[in-house]
Amino acid sequence: MRYSKQREVIKRILCETKSHPTAEWIYRQAREVMPSISMGTVYRNLKLLGDTGEAQIIDTDGGVARYDGDVSLHTHFVCLSCGRVIDAEAPLVDCSAMESKGFRVISQKNILFGVCEKCGKSGKD
Ligand SMILES: [Zn+2]
Ligand SMILES: [Zn+2]
Incomplete structure (x- = not known):
């Protein structure tokens, strides 16, 4: 190439x-x-x-x-209010129980939607 x-x-x-x-x-x-x-x-x-x-x-x-x-497997948090996408401190989905039964997980999307700490604060006063 x-x-x-x-x-x-x-x-x-x-x-x-x-x-x-x-x-x-x-x-x-x-x-x-x-x-x-x-x-x-x-x-x-x-x-x-x-x-x-x-x-x-x-x-x-x-x-x-x-x-x-950053291509490492990590969870993202999307703020529905300001649109910010941040790396979330949240555990990844544990697939080991599935895999021990013979399932093969090829990809997983670790994504959370919500309201970030800044937007949450400005909402109330
Ligand atoms: Zn926000
Ligand atoms: Zn990221």
């Missing part, structure tokens, strides 16, 4: 943030480095990074997809 400078730039942007950005945000950052890059190129490369396991695509149930350069 041809070395892709664009893919390297996108991957670096992803790895340098903990904010689980949208493709739009990544596009704006990438344009600073490569003014000629198009939104389509960004989407294509994000999909490719997802396919090769170099990035995680977080499907936020009808919301905009978010991307994570």
